[in-house]
Structures are given as structure tokens and as C-alpha cells.
Amino acid sequence: MPNHSNEELVSQIESSNKRKYFLEKLSEKVFLFCSLLSVISLLLIIGFVFYKGTHPFFAEGYSFIEFIFGLDWVPSEDKFGILPMIVASIFATIGALIIGVPIGLFTAIFLAEIAPKSIARIISPAVQLLAGIPSVLYGVFGLAIIVPFLQNHLGLAKGQSLIAVILVLAIMMLPTIVTVAETSIRAVPKTYREGSLALGASPIGTIFKVVVPAAKSGIMAAIVLGLGRAIGETMAVILVAGNSLVLPTSLTDSIRPLTTNIALEMGYAFGTHQEMLFATGIVLFSFILILNLVLAKIGSKGGK
Amino acid sequence: MNFKKKLMTGIASLSLILVISGCSQDNTEAEPSSGNQYTLAISGSTSVGPLAEKLAEKFEGKNAEVNIEVNQIGSSAGITNSLSGVSEIGMSSRDLKEEEKQEGLAETIIAYDGIVVVTHPTNKVQDLTLDQVKQIFTGEVTNWKELGGDDMEIVVVSREDGSGSRDAFQEIVGYSSGELIRSSIVASGNGNIKTTVAMNKHAVGFISFEYIDDTISTVKINGVQATAENVLQQKYLLSRPFLFVNKPENLTESGQKFIDYILSPEGQEIVSEAGAIRVK
Numbered sequence: 001m002p003n004h005s006n007e008e009l010v011s012q013i014e015s016s017n018k019r020k021y022f023l024e025k026l027s028e029k030v031f032l033f034c035s036l037l038s039v040i041s042l043l044l045i046i047g048f049v050f051y052k053g054t055h056p057f058f059a060e061g062y063s064f065i066e067f068i069f070g071l072d073w074v075p076s077e078d079k080f081g082i083l084p085m086i087v088a089s090i091f092a093t094i095g096a097l098i099i100g101v102p103i104g105l106f107t108a109i110f111l112a113e114i115a116p117k118s119i120a121r122i123i124s125p126a127v128q129l130l131a132g133i134p135s136v137l138y139g140v141f142g143l144a145i146i147v148p149f150l151q152n153h154l155g156l157a158k159g160q161s162l163i164a165v166i167l168v169l170a171i172m173m174l175p176t177i178v179t180v181a182e183t184s185i186r187a188v189p190k191t192y193r194e195g196s197l198a199l200g201a202s203p204i205g206t207i208f209k210v211v212v213p214a215a216k217s218g219i220m221a222a223i224v225l226g227l228g229r230a231i232g233e234t235m236a237v238i239l240v241a242g243n244s245l246v247l248p249t250s251l252t253d254s255i256r257p258l259t260t261n262i263a264l265e266m267g268y269a270f271g272t273h274q275e276m277l278f279a280t281g282i283v284l285f286s287f288i289l290i291l292n293l294v295l296a297k298i299g300s301k302g303g304k
Numbered sequence: 305m306n307f308k309k310k311l312m313t314g315i316a317s318l319s320l321i322l323v324i325s326g327c328s329q330d331n332t333e334a335e336p337s338s339g340n341q342y343t344l345a346i347s348g349s350t351s352v353g354p355l356a357e358k359l360a361e362k363f364e365g366k367n368a369e370v371n372i373e374v375n376q377i378g379s380s381a382g383i384t385n386s387l388s389g390v391s392e393i394g395m396s397s398r399d400l401k402e403e404e405k406q407e408g409l410a411e412t413i414i415a416y417d418g419i420v421v422v423t424h425p426t427n428k429v430q431d432l433t434l435d436q437v438k439q440i441f442t443g444e445v446t447n448w449k450e451l452g453g454d455d456m457e458i459v460v461v462s463r464e465d466g467s468g469s470r471d472a473f474q475e476i477v478g479y480s481s482g483e484l485i486r487s488s489i490v491a492s493g494n495g496n497i498k499t500t501v502a503m504n505k506h507a508v509g510f511i512s513f514e515y516i517d518d519t520i521s522t523v524k525i526n527g528v529q530a531t532a533e534n535v536l537q538q539k540y541l542l543s544r545p546f547l548f549v550n551k552p553e554n555l556t557e558s559g560q561k562f563i564d565y566i567l568s569p570e571g572q573e574i575v576s577e578a579g580a581i582r583v584k
Contacts, residue, residue: 074482075465148503157457157506160489243464243490254489264492268378268466 049285053278056080060272067279073245075265075273082280084247088162088255089287091248092237093230095166096173100230101223103170104177108222111178112185113207131175139239142168147240156252160242163251168236173226180225184218185211217298224295231287234259258284340369342558347375348382348395349468350493351417351512352546355578356395362574363565370558379468383409386549392559396547397468397512398475410555412548414566416581418513419473419542420530422498422520424505429453431524434541438477440508443485448506460488461500461509469494472544473510510542514579532581546580 056062062080070081107127111120146167147159188211196206212219242254243264256264262277262284269277346356353376360372377385379396386394387407400411421437423429429451432440439445441460449455463470465481474480489507491497497509502519513530516522522530525541534540548563565571572582 072482074480076471076481079482151504158459158489158504160500238492244487245490246486254487256490264464264490265466267492268380268464270380270384273466 046285049278049281052275053280053282056272056275056279062272062276067276068283071247073261075269075276078272080272080276080279082258082261082283084245085256085258085261085280086283088241088248089231089257089259089284091162092165092169092241092255092257093227095162095251096169096230097223097227099166100170100173100177100226104174104222104226105181105219107174107178108181108185108219109207109212112182113203113211127175127178130171131179134235135172135233136235136239138168138172139236142236142240158242158254160240160254161252162241162248162255164240165237165255165257166251168240169230169233172233172236173229176229177222177226180222181215181219184215184222187218188214220298221295224291224298228288228291228295231257231291232259232284234263238263258287341371342369342556344370344372344393344556344558344562345375345391346372346393346395346548347377347385347391348549349379349397349546350376351379351397351469351514352395352414354514355415355546355575355580358578359566359571359574360562362570363562366565367558367561370562372562378466379471380466383549386551386554389551389554392550392554392556393563394549396549397544398471398547399545400547400549404549408551409549410552412563412567413545413583414548414563415546415572415575415583416535416543417546418530418532418535418540418581419469419476419510419544420513420516421508421510421523421525421542422501422516423508423523424501425519425521426505427453427508427521429523430521431527433526434477437525438479441474441477441485441488442479442483443487446485457506458508459504459506460485461497461507462488462490463497463510464490464492467492469510469512473542476542476544513581516579532576532579535581543581 057064057067067080067082068086069083070079071083072079072081073084107123111124111127115123142164146164150156150159150161150164192210192214193206196210197203201209237257238260241256241260243256243260244254245256246253248255258280262280266274266277346360353374356374360374364370364372374395375382375391379398382391382394383396383400383404384394385391387404387409394409396411397417400409421432427448429448432451436445436451440451440458441462443460445451446458447455448458462484463473470481474484489500491500491509494511494515497511498515498517498520501507501509508523511520513532516530524530528534528539528541530540530542535543548566550559566575567583569584572584576582
């Protein structure tokens with residue numbers, strides 16, 4: 001009965017093929033669903049924040065210009081101006097960049113180019129561990145060490161200040177900068193270094209004149225990512241910023257960045273006050289969006 | 305074949321995770337109601353919260369069928385929650401606003417609380433008038449020297465806008481949120497203010513009586529020490545009621561029982577043990 005067994009074989013193959021196709025289709029659907037989840041979450045978050053945050057301007061007659069450029073934030077008296085917070089966020093981020101970028105960059109260069117393996121094996125995990133520390137612990141560290149230090153040794157009346165925020169943020173952005181910059185430096189082809197050294201350049205000269213310029217786009221991306229981390233940081237900042245509502249004019253002023261304004265008052269806010277906090281969120285979101293555009297631009301340049 | 309196996313395990317483990325997470329969710333939801341327990345949701349003021357926790361603990365010991373959940377999220381949020389029905393009872397450490405009363409909230413005074421102005425233990429200033437307190441918090445006086453203390457800057461620490469303690473304090477002292485000195489440090493919660501003041505010899509802040517301990521020094525107001533007796537005799541000016549608010553139609557039997565328990569002699573005993581001031 002060869003015929004019969006042949007048919008059996010065909011049907012067996014067919015059924016196994018069917019199963020295969022079914023699995024194929026099913027897994028495609030599962031993957032599609034998973035990847036859609038993040039898009040859906042993004043749309044929901046944007047939609048919700050914008051819906052809530054634009055409400056006071058469209059429906060309640062508040063002026064958006066006054067919101068952005070207003071100096072007074074007194075929710076109980078219906079005054080909502082966030083200029084001091086915008087300035088505070090920008091100052092804190094720039095300050096953190098000034099301290100964090102050189103340290104992070106030099107660490108990355110050291111790890112990728114100079115450090116003997118035995119030392120890199122200690123420093124690399126340490127930097128990565130730094131990235132894993134929950135941000136609130138940075139805040140506690142700042143409150144327990146940096147703030148009292150500023151009060152007791154620099155004679156400030158209050159240690160909760162712009163400089164305290166800058167120091168905490170600079171430490172927090174280090175792992176991001178180091179990891180991304182190190183990867184991009186390592187990706188520079190060995191031939192570049194060999195060529196430079198063969199022409200008689202010193203190792204340090206090679207690093208700064210050849211390797212770093214070649215890794216420029218990656219390093220820029222590292223800085224922008226670190227920037228994003230600094231501007232969005234909330235829990236660590238809320239503990240060391242002091243949260244005063246002043247337009248910062250010196251490093252010793254206590255400040256209230258955009259993020260802490262939301263976190264500090266959301267628990268107590270309702271009505272227009274709450275919507276204005278969402279509006280603060282929109283401004284913060286715009287900053288992040290701009291950073292992402294810059295990052296995308298850097299990325300596309302790097303590809304060329 | 306190998307790929308298919310991997311895929312299968314992948315899908316299987318994914319569905320397993322979904323099932324497990326689904327199950328655990330069910331479990332946590334089911335837990336409080338197991339054994340016919342009723343969950344009484346209370347939310348609101350961080351000043352009333354610690355007292356409510358203590359009362360809830362004792363009450364649960366006597367009434368096993370009720371499980372009380374206390375969420376400390378601030379007076380305004382608590383009032384909003386009781387209005388929207390998210391919580392059966394809201395806790396407030398300030399009087400209800402006119403618009404909140406109009407929405408039909410019933411209030412019960414469960415205790416009184418004093419607010420005390422606190423400074424660093426090394427601060428020599430021990431006595432202030434209400435007017436001086438106002439001058440400090442509005443920035444008219446910026447150096448402790450002007451108040452009889454050392455020659456150093458005053459660092460004002462305040463609660464955040466919307467906090468019941470802050471509303472009550474400002475109302476009694478007589479300044480508005482807009483008049484508060486801009487450079488003041490804003491800290492969330494009584495505990496946070498206490499730590500900030502305890503760490504800074506320049507600082508002055510205000511906290512509930514319940515939070516007084518020896519890490520900070522308390523200031524007399526118009527020469528009157530901040531004590532429960534002085535609040536009851538109405539000599540001490542910085543005091544306010546602790547309220548339980550609820551919509552009458554949302555109050556269950558268990559909720560009513562808890563309120564009755566707080567107002568009973570036993571409940572009031574706990575109130576005074578906790579550092580608040582009894583109503584009766």
C-alpha cells in the first residue's frame with residue numbers, strides 16, 4: 001500500500017505546514033502587539049498631558065505668554081508663571097554639563113584608550129553601577145553630604161541651592177556620558193590611531209586630534225543624552241533644590257526646576273492648579289522633544 | 305525546528321507571565337476582602353494621617369471585619385477624594401472652603417492640633433509675637449539680630465501651596481501665599497520641614513505638635529508655650545481643627561462606627577497620647 005502511506009505523508013506534511021503557518025502568523029501578531037504597546041503608551045501620555053495642560057488656555061482664558069514669562073507662581077491666588085522654573089531648569093542643566101561633560105569625557109577616554117585592563121575592569125563596572133542607583137538615593141546623598149557641606153564649610157545660610165543641584169546632576173549624568181562616549185571612541189578604527197602614531201604624533205595628541213574628532217557624533221550624542229537625564233531628573237533634585245520661587249541670579253540661590261514643581265504640588269493640586277502643573281509638563285516635554293530632535297540630527301550626521 | 309521550539313517557549317513563557325501577573329493582581333485585590341473584611345478608605349492631610357493611623361490600628365484590633373487604609377496625600381486632595389467617592393472619608397487639617405461646603409460635605413472635628421514655630425536648637429530666640437512671625441514669613445525681618453538673636457540671616461522654610469498646615473498657619477498669622485518671602489525653602493510634609501530646620505541653624509519653620517521632638521526648638525507665641533493645655537484654654541493662638549469629612553450618602557456603617565469610636569472616651573485618649581488635643 002504505497003499509495004496510502006504516500007497520502008498519509010502528504011497530509012502529515014500539510015498539517016505540520018498548517019501549524020507552522022499558524023504559529024508564524026500568531027507570533028507576528030504577538031510581536032506587532034508588543035511593539036504597538038509603546039507607541040500606544042506614548043500617544044496616551046502625550047494626549048493626556050496635552051489635553052489637561054492646554055485646557056486652562058483654551059477654555060479658561062489664561063494667557064500662555066503670561067504662563068511662560070510670568071514671574072509669580074501663587075496657585076492659591078490664581079497666578080501661574082513659570083519663568084523662574086524654566087530658567088532654573090536651564091541653569092541647573094548647563095551647570096551640570098560644565099562639570100559633568102569634561103569629567104565624563106575624560107573618564108571615557110581613559111577607559112577606552114589609556115587604562116590598563118586591570119584598572120578598567122574596576123572602573124567600568126563602578127560607572128555602570130552608578131547608573132543603576134535609584135535617583136532618590138542621589139538626592140538623599142546630596143541632602144546628607146552636599147547640603148551640610150555647603151552650609152558648614154562654605155558658610156551659606158542654606159545649602160539647598162543651585163550649586164547643590166548642579167553637583168548632584170553632574171554625578172548623575174556621568175554614567176550616561178561615559179558609557180555612550182566610551183562606545184563611540186572604541187568604535188573608531190584602529191588604523192586611524194596607527195596612522196597618527198606612525199606620523200610621529202604623541203599618544204595624547206593622537207587621542208585629542210584624531211580619535212576624539214572621529215568619535216565626535218557619538219560624543220555629542222552622549223552629551224545630549226546626559227542633558228536629557230539632567231533636565232528630567234526629579235526625585236534627587238527635589239531634596240536639594242530648596243524649591244524657592246525665585247528667578248535664580250547666583251549659584252547660592254535655592255531654585256525650583258520644572259520637574260520638582262510638578263512633583264511637589266501634584267499631590268495637593270486640583271482644578272486649574274492641577275491643569276497648570278500639566279501645562280508645566282508640556283513645557284518640560286517640549287524641552288525633551290527638542291533634545292531628541294537634536295539627537296536624531298546628530299545620529300543622521302554620524303551615519304554619513 | 306530549533307527556532308520553533310524557541311518560539312514556542314517564548315510564547316509559552318509570555319502567556320505564563322501574563323497569567324501569573326493576572327493571578328497575582330487578582331490575589332492582591334482579593335486579599336483585603338477575604339474573610340468578609342470591609343476596606344475603609346481614608347485619605348487626606350499629612351498632619352491628621354499619623355493620628356488616623358494610630359486610631360485605625362486600635363480600631364482594627366477591636367473590629368476584625370474592618371480594614372482601614374490611610375493614605376496621606378494632603379488636605380485638598382483628601383477633600384477632593386471624599387467628594388469624588390474615591391475615599392469614603394477625607395482628612396483635613398484646615399477648615400473647609402465655602403465651595404467645598406456647598407458640594408455637600410459633612411465634617412466631624414476629631415481633634416484639635418497646634419502648629420508650632422520651630423527653630424534650630426542653638427537659636428536663642430525663644431519667644432515671638434504673632435506679628436513678628438508674620439514679619440519673618442513675609443520677609444520684612446531677615447536677620448535674627450532684629451529679633452534678639454545672633455547676627456545671622458533668617459532662612460524661612462514653608463510647606464507647599466495647597467498644604468492644609470500652610471493654609472491654616474497663613475490664615476492665623478495673617479499673610480497670603482503671595483506675600484510669603486520668595487526665597488523661602490519649600491519642603492513637602494511636616495517631617496521634611498523638621499529635618500530641614502534641624503539641619504540648618506539659620507532656619508525657621510512650622511510643624512504640627514505631633515512632630516515636636518528634641519532635634520528642634522519650639523518658639524513661644526506672645527509668651528505662651530506651645531502645649532495642649534494652652535490650646536484648650538485658647539491662650540495659644542496657632543491652633544486648628546482636625547476634620548474628618550465625608551459625603552453623607554457615601555458613609556457606610558463601618559465608617560460611622562470608626563468616627564463614633566474616635567469620639568468615644570477611648571478614642572480621645574488615643575488622640576491625646578498621639579500628641580493632638582482632644583475634643584472632649
